[in-house]
Amino acid sequence: MTLYARFAASLDGILDSLVAAGSLPAGIERRNVTVEPPRDATHGDLATNAAMVLAKPAGTNPRALAGLIAPKLGELAEVESVEIAGPGFINVRLTPEVWRQELKVILDEGARYGASHMGAGKRVNVEYVSANPTGPMHMGHCRGAVVGDALAALLEYAGYQVTREYYVNDAGSQVQTLARSAHMRYREALGETVTIPEGLYPGDYLIPVGQALAAEFGDRYVGAPESEWLALFREKTVAAMMDMIRADLALLGIHHDLFSSEAEVQRAGKVNAALDRLRAEGLVYEGVLEKPKGEAADDWEPVEMTLFRATAFGDDSDRPVKKADGSYTYFGNDLAYHAEKASRSDMLIDIWGADHSGTVKRIQAAVKALTGSAVPLDVKLVQMVRLLRGGEPVKMSKRSGSFVTLADVVREVGKDVVRFTMLTRKADAQMDFDFAKVVEASKDNPVFYVQYAHARTRSLHRRLAEQGLAPVAEPDLTLLDAEELALVKLSAQFPRIIESAAANHEPHRVAFYLFDLAAAFHSVWNRGNDDPSRRFLVVNDMETTSARLSLADSIGQIIRNGLAVMGVAAAEEMK
């Protein structure tokens, strides 16, 4: 239980006692009562809005009600002082001992400090990456991959049971194109000189696939009609692409629990089953769509096809699930896939590129229809990343097949830098990724600044050891001054940050918090520049040094815990 939850419980008890004493009517809704650290530290350590929220239903005014609550809060052993402020806030200042104890809690709980039971073991499915299996991962996929992976770890840390899932789009026309491209490379491997036609995938990465196909099948399919090899080549090539993608993801430390195949969903009859269910409820029907309102619809012809009644769930138009020729649309398959995912989850999260924003409503409509709104679906849209080098845009040419691959970037700046940087912006805000800036060793660079703070906490141990010194077994934490204890107060907010980041599906909050914590730590550390007696390591005073070492260790622990959620390794030293 966090410090804040503990006080919320104490407050609840006080309110109960006021009810019992007849000073507060029974049965008042307390849901909006909060216990939080005030934004302004001069207001104390905790603040509650209880008096303001409850005054009206209690038929009194906030300051009068606060006058009843405040003295009872003041009786708590951990409370140093209480004051009523502004419109009726009750500000509480805690004794220094509370923070000294919290420091010990951080060190005792270690990697579990900040972990939460908020999720109560509920099953969350996070689907992310799901890049088409037609080539290696490039930077366009990177941000969604990192955000999804960090969100999965965050939810796990917050007590959810998480499945990390990748939806393999192996049923559409793109993988047919892929198979034809691989066939060209197959012929090439058998000695033919080939030119990859416009519209096929020209990338070199298919050369080894062609060679493998040649080695396995010889020249059997060189002149054969497509019907004989297309499905086979597709399957083989997709498998090769997925191996490549898995290897790319591993460079980022990303490992999915489950890879679900679109083709398999179809083959297993799950699409028909889902559509039949909806048809029975009148939510799937044969019909004709209106001409789209946008421009470039000159070639529009009204044709009858199978539609899902998405408008019944807030979408702007009903959506095709089957084309006029009877084959499924992408959405039809995706609908069935989400039905399947929903059947084994309590909550669904999809991480999509922002260019798919137009299709969010239909899939949410589908999940509502399929689950009776029992399984919520959050579609997180991730904005594009602009690649820069020293402020200049990095040129990319898709036509020649040369794009900036994820593997190249990880090789250049490292996994940890990529991951951290991708989390330094809200997912739905666009972002610049400058190769020069992300590796810069300066305060402007949050990746560096946070790692540097951690390295400093570790350097203390190295330097102690070098000088043959050892900290005392039971440090006297009363030697910590107010500014040092303020670091503990900031550390104590970590569990709250985790819970709010998890509840809002916003892993970037962890990155911003760590930057704040690092800045506060550096600031305390820098006091030693002017006054050697305020350094963390004071050679002739092992008592004080030991207390400060505990503080530094607790900060290091929080940074490690936060970085672990982000999937970033903490640096032992800055070489």
Add this chain to the structure above:
RNA sequence: GCGCCCGUAGCUCAGUUGGAUAGAGCACGAGCCUUCUAAGCUUGGGGUCGCAGGUUCGAAUCCUGCCGGGCGCGCCA
């Protein structure tokens, strides 16, 4: 035409799911340091939270309508 996202300091962005005097970095001004506690430190100025209404004890946050920017719209995936 419609939908989604966005609009916060000169710039890049946070803002604890409605809290108190709206924050950080950069840039700018002023001091300090010339060091291995090292890749700077301290401090100051800087705001009509796009505009206008509404909801209430209280709004950057929620609602409505405008203005401005980005993305999207199909039997594509």
